[in-house]
Amino acid sequence: MHRYWNSPLQDASLRGLMAIVVTMALSALTSCVSQAEPPHTLTPRHVRVIWHDDPATSAIVSWTTTEPGTKHLVKLRADGQEDWTSIESDRNEQFQGELGGDTVPYAHHTTLTDLQPATEYHVVCQTDDHPSREFYFITAPNDDRPISLLFGGDSRSGIDERQNVNRMMARMVAEQQVAERPPILALAHGGDFIRNGTALDQWLAWLDHHELTTGDDGRLLPIIPARGNHDMGPIFNQVFAFPERDENYYAVSLSSYVRLATLNTETSTAGDQRDWLADELAAERWNHRWYIAQYHKPAFPAVKIPSGALTNWVPLFEQYQVNMACEADGHVIKRTPPLKGTKVDPEGVVYIGEGGLGVGQRTPKTSRWYLQDTAEHCGSEHHLHLLTFRPERFDCRVVTMDGEVFDEFTLAPRTPPQVSARTPDAASVTN
Amino acid sequence: MSDDNKTIDWLLRCGVALQCAGYAWLVGVVLETPLLAWLWEPADVGGLGLGEARGMAIVRVVGVLLTLAAVSTIMRPSRVLLGLVFLFQLLLAYAAWQTYDGFPLDVAWLGGGQLRAWGETAVRLFPFAAGAARIAAPLVLLLVHWSKIRKLMGIAITPTVEWLLRVSIALTFAAHGLEAMQQRGSFLDMLIVTAHRLFDVRLEESTAQTMLLIIGVIDLVVAVLIVARRWRPVVGYMAAWGLITAAARFFALGVDRGWYEFAIRSAHWVLPLVLVLAWRLVPVPDALLRSIGSDD
Numbered sequence: 001m002h003r004y005w006n007s008p009l010q011d012a013s014l015r016g017l018m019a020i021v022v023t024m025a026l027s028a029l030t031s032c033v034s035q036a037e038p039p040h041t042l043t044p045r046h047v048r049v050i051w052h053d054d055p056a057t058s059a060i061v062s063w064t065t066t067e068p069g070t071k072h073l074v075k076l077r078a079d080g081q082e083d084w085t086s087i088e089s090d091r092n093e094q095f096q097g098e099l100g101g102d103t104v105p106y107a108h109h110t111t112l113t114d115l116q117p118a119t120e121y122h123v124v125c126q127t128d129d130h131p132s133r134e135f136y137f138i139t140a141p142n143d144d145r146p147i148s149l150l151f152g153g154d155s156r157s158g159i160d161e162r163q164n165v166n167r168m169m170a171r172m173v174a175e176q177q178v179a180e181r182p183p184i185l186a187l188a189h190g191g192d193f194i195r196n197g198t199a200l201d202q203w204l205a206w207l208d209h210h211e212l213t214t215g216d217d218g219r220l221l222p223i224i225p226a227r228g229n230h231d232m233g234p235i236f237n238q239v240f241a242f243p244e245r246d247e248n249y250y251a252v253s254l255s256s257y258v259r260l261a262t263l264n265t266e267t268s269t270a271g272d273q274r275d276w277l278a279d280e281l282a283a284e285r286w287n288h289r290w291y292i293a294q295y296h297k298p299a300f301p302a303v304k305i306p307s308g309a310l311t312n313w314v315p316l317f318e319q320y321q322v323n324m325a326c327e328a329d330g331h332v333i334k335r336t337p338p339l340k341g342t343k344v345d346p347e348g349v350v351y352i353g354e355g356g357l358g359v360g361q362r363t364p365k366t367s368r369w370y371l372q373d374t375a376e377h378c379g380s381e382h383h384l385h386l387l388t389f390r391p392e393r394f395d396c397r398v399v400t401m402d403g404e405v406f407d408e409f410t411l412a413p414r415t416p417p418q419v420s421a422r423t424p425d426a427a428s429v430t431n
Numbered sequence: 432m433s434d435d436n437k438t439i440d441w442l443l444r445c446g447v448a449l450q451c452a453g454y455a456w457l458v459g460v461v462l463e464t465p466l467l468a469w470l471w472e473p474a475d476v477g478g479l480g481l482g483e484a485r486g487m488a489i490v491r492v493v494g495v496l497l498t499l500a501a502v503s504t505i506m507r508p509s510r511v512l513l514g515l516v517f518l519f520q521l522l523l524a525y526a527a528w529q530t531y532d533g534f535p536l537d538v539a540w541l542g543g544g545q546l547r548a549w550g551e552t553a554v555r556l557f558p559f560a561a562g563a564a565r566i567a568a569p570l571v572l573l574l575v576h577w578s579k580i581r582k583l584m585g586i587a588i589t590p591t592v593e594w595l596l597r598v599s600i601a602l603t604f605a606a607h608g609l610e611a612m613q614q615r616g617s618f619l620d621m622l623i624v625t626a627h628r629l630f631d632v633r634l635e636e637s638t639a640q641t642m643l644l645i646i647g648v649i650d651l652v653v654a655v656l657i658v659a660r661r662w663r664p665v666v667g668y669m670a671a672w673g674l675i676t677a678a679a680r681f682f683a684l685g686v687d688r689g690w691y692e693f694a695i696r697s698a699h700w701v702l703p704l705v706l707v708l709a710w711r712l713v714p715v716p717d718a719l720l721r722s723i724g725s726d727d
């Protein structure tokens with residue numbers, strides 16, 4: 001294993017110096033905090049960016065207030081501009097659920113449209129006269145520049161670990177920027193955010209902890225959420241700005257050549273969702289060099305029983321040569337070889353997973369036929385996946401909570417079928 | 432002993448044995464049940480925090496005991512093993528309750544406030560209702576197989592046993608009916624996939640939703656009827672429907688997964704079938720039962 005980032009703290013003297021500086025900074029901060037007024041009930045918190053649609057030109061900015069307020073807006077400016085534009089929120093509602101007699105807070109969502117691709121936007125959320133601090137996020141590009149995406153799942157338990165992984169995400173986003181590596185655009189979360197989806201207190205704790213993914217400089221990490229079996233009930237759609245009865249399956253283009261489909265294993269997998277996936281793949285698959293899917297319950301589980309994804313989606317993944325399926329729920333590190341038609345096949349789909357954003361880890365059952373060849377790449381550590389896309393290659397790294405790279409491999413692009421009839425597919429996996 | 436009462440005894444023995452065999456495989460070989468999750472998950476998420484290795488060791492032992500129970504129930508029923516099977520079924524429902532396993536019923540229709548809060552608490556106990564027939568099956572066999580009345584008079588189903596059967600079947604049908612009415616995704620998939628595999632018909636989801644709504648309403652109606660009336664056509668329908676829905680697992684999941692998913696649902700059709708047979712016999716007056724020292 002090697003480290004994902006090269007920390008200057010590896011030097012002992014530097015570590016000592018840093019410890020003194022950090023201690024002093026912390027004590028100063030603590031004294032400030034202890035003297036600070038508690039935030040006003042209308043001060044926006046849980047500020048986040050959600051991507052459902054076209055992340056090159058649109059985004060949803062959401063926040064929470066304790067009291068309802070009367071006027072809610074997002075102030076927006078592109079980097080380099082001086083003038084702020086105010087956009088009123090398009091949805092304000094009280095969260096569903098109870099807090100044992102405490103005031104149930106309010107969710108606010110503002111949809112931003114007509115944004116410019118690959119552009120830094122500064123945002124301030126405001127309810128009545130109470131603004132948040134200034135944040136910023138970067139829209140997805142619509143060209144073929146290299147990009148990265150974080151994928152992870154299962155943050156429902158292991159609260160300390162969940163917070164540590166979130167801090168690590170913020171560090172990784174900053175590190176990519178400093179090292180001029182392909183920027184991390186967003187976090188694709190494979191579901192099981194919390195233990196009980198109808199428990200509002202658990203969602204509010206998750207939202208508190210999600211703030212840790214925001215950089216010190218205010219950089220927000222957009223989230224692309226998938227629903228897990230523990231995320232039952234209506235609050236999921238309130239937290240992630242889906243319409244009230246939405247089924248939570250959708251696709252976003254992360255650049256001109258990368259597309260991500262988010263599917264929902266917690267509703268019918270064989271009905272309308274399968275039809276939608278078939279249409280989506282027929283329309284979009286070969287417009288994108290890289291096509292990946294994320295969903296919660298695995299088709300090729302490392303510990304549990306296959307979900308409906310195996311019967312209803314895998315044939316479509318195989319037909320359209322989807323490059324990778326990102327799965328969760330099992331609480332292990334998993335990587336399969338490319339699979340097609342119940343056997344290992346270079347033209348098949350690679351399945352990764354299965355959730356390490358906090359939950360206790362299990363032991364992968366590597367005796368299963370689809371894990372035997374990749375047993376050494378499976379494990380039991382808290383982790384997330386860093387997916388880096390370039391036109392000519394797709395790198396996948398599994399980064400554990402201590403910053404080690406547990407596994408990495410590369411996929412080569414597919415050739416669309418009409419061309420592959422003349423030129424054999426060059427798909428391959430290299431370690 | 433009448434032929435029907437012998438049949439009832441054997442029907443129950445076969446049903447419970449099949450249920451044990453299915454669970455032995457699911458718990459001890461497939462391993463992935465709420466029981467394992469409850470054993471290994473940490474306490475802050477409802478588990479016992481025993482760790483995965485210990486949890487697996489325990490469920491493997493449970494799997495062996497269930498295998499023994501399956502064999503002995505056919506060869507020579509054991510009170511101890513059947514008692515353990517009953518406790519296992521209770522524990523499984525308890526584990527599902529603790530780990531939020533199973534279909535989350537929507538209680539938003541209860542509005543807000545206290546009523547909804549109660550509703551949310553009640554639906555968490557849903558695994559006990561959905562599994563009521565499976566929990567009751569070993570208990571019914573215990574009460575029937577060693578019944579003095581059965582041995583003396585050939586009467587297998589005493590009033591206590593009959594009410595145990597009626598209430599447990601009603602709970603299981605009502606629970607599944609509510610899940611069907613709320614359009615449980617896996618039920619929709621089972622309808623769509625089974626229609627496709629059996630009849631090569633592509634069922635629209637909207638059609639499947641309508642079918643599921645009708646199925647759910649019928650489930651609720653027969654759940655009420657089995658408690659309210661001693662109607663053999665009702666329990667006959669329940670036996671047939673229980674068998675069809677259990678057997679649908681073969682078509683939806685294939686034989687390798689379908690067989691144990693079918694087996695663990697034996698009680699869904701065996702228990703109503705017991706009532707079909709029992710209600711063919713002339714009911715015995717309670718006074719007569721009391722006079723000869725009934726098990727009740």
Ligand SMILES: [Fe+2]
Pocket residue numbers: 192228229230296328329330
């Ligand atoms: Fe899960």
